[in-house]
Amino acid sequence: MSKILVVFGATGNQGGSVIRSVLADPKLSKEFKIRGVTRDPSKPAAQKLAEQGVDVVKADLLDKGTLRNALIGAHSVFAVTNYWEKASKEIEVTQGKNISDVSKEIGVEHLIWSSLPNVTKLTDGKLSNVPHFDGKAEVEEYINALGVPATFFLAGFYMQNLKSAIKLGEDGKKTLAFTFPGDTEIPLFEASADTGKFIAAILSSDYAKPRGKQVLGASGWFTPNEIITTFEEVTGQPAKYVQLPEEVFRGFLPEAFATEMLENFALIRDYQYYGPNAKESLEESLKILNQPPTSFKEFVQRNGPWE
Template sequence: MPSKTIIIIGITGNQGGSVAQRFLQDPSYHIRGLTRNPSSPAAQRLAAEGIEIVSANLDDINTLIPVFKGANLIFSVTDYWEPFFGPDCRARAGQLGISCRRYAYNVELQQGRNIADAVAQTVDSLDENGFIASTLSHAKVRSGGRFTELYHFDSKAEVFPRYVRERYPALARKMSCVQTGYFMSSYKIIPGAYFQKKTAADGKVSFEMCFTTAPDAPVPHLDVNADVGGFVYAVSKMPPGKSYMACGTTCSWAEYMRLWGQINSVPACYRQVTLDEMVSSISTADTEFGREIVDMFSYSTDPGYDGNGPDLLTAQDIREAGIDCPMTSLEGWMRKEDWSCVLQQG
């Protein structure tokens, strides 16, 4: 019989779903998953696996407090892109006289604070390392003010850990923060920047990746669906109060393309481009989306995707502590991925 309860926010998403699958393997946990729409097919599939699905709205703290009560472990994740692509985002942003990027930042920031405020009310029931928050580095701070509009980073970092540490020291002592690397599957969102197909006069085909990141800048790569769950499970066995980088491989984009070309037996290279060049290569009419993404790639050069922060632990550090923490390497993921849609593009 389960002896502990884990709350998973966003259980139907990439990260929450991965965490659910890992904790389903541990019969000592009762899993309670939070979602805005319990009747969705994804939520119903999870319910069929024995997970308690609960309706909750991150915009309303009063829906969070009762479902958090008595929890032993809470996994938190917020989503900047949900409000950004919401049907009313542009209209609401226009009414407020701000960009849609800033509007989505405001929404995610408040959702994060609502989560923290609600979790703080059940801090006594939490395990020693009972609050694990998915986050990113604090771009505005870590860049010394050079990046002031990398909103999908700062809307997370300003709460996890900053707000929690300032407002709730008792909760901060039970919290671990997990930064996530570049999702390996993200090429599907902006394929025009990841893989540009070139055909020479002689008919020979090659591929070029064009980002604003410096060619030799190391960046973390994460198989989000396969690995976040195992990583969070391993972190839950570690002492509290630490920060982590979840990734299977850290390497430059130039190395990424060298490896990708080798695996697919095609010439492939990396070229650093300007901000405007990269924005124009992203296949979307939404310039604001392009600039949000491009700021992330530029930030990855200096100070670096992780903000060049101190004391970020990795899967290797967890393994050295005697805790199992398998991760998918970039090469392993590439070899399993079906690249036909990229290789056969017109």
């Protein structure tokens, strides 16, 4: 009899990728029956999953009763929350703790939590305004303290963000602008294509024996200069990178999120996004993959036109 794998955010970038990868894997598709959790099972994306054999269920992450219904009988769980839906760390932490509590209560054997570094702790308080990272990290700490068997997946900088970040400049060139130097290394990640590759590897490797380990999710390290060079090669469009002063960049951002975004850039510049030993840790994480991750060149090729 197949074990039940519950996937939260079933129609989103990460959850959707997990479902596609497990369904496509000859071994995992037989080992697991997928239950996809979404807020609205009637939406076309959810209905499409149901047509593929996914048991689509509705749950409210702030309601433990609906979470019990979603998780009952689950062997493994992939859990991801969306900070930007409410832009509240308190709400996101409560959602994560609720999933953790119910997982503990019903005896889930493997909880894979989509986490991120605790920026405040990592930087000794120098960068204390990145709640969309810190909240997920707090839930990771809670899961460990609760004793739920778990693996933690830490996604890198979304390549999808570059789709909106590369804009046409007044000089007619496509322009990418951040606040750090052009040789700063960024751990780029194609969430919709590659989350599933990592989670499938976790489910089918030694990580299936959960011991609280972290798996970093990125294709590798890419600098803005390399991003622009690749963009020009693939699209044939002239492009450039511009390092902007923080106060200038702040003027382009909504005030409510400006400090958070600028500190996020500082995390990339000064702490390699993941903190100490980031390169070595990512190298170890990439070794578990059964399929190569998406390069930025492939992302540009697949996501045109870049108008």
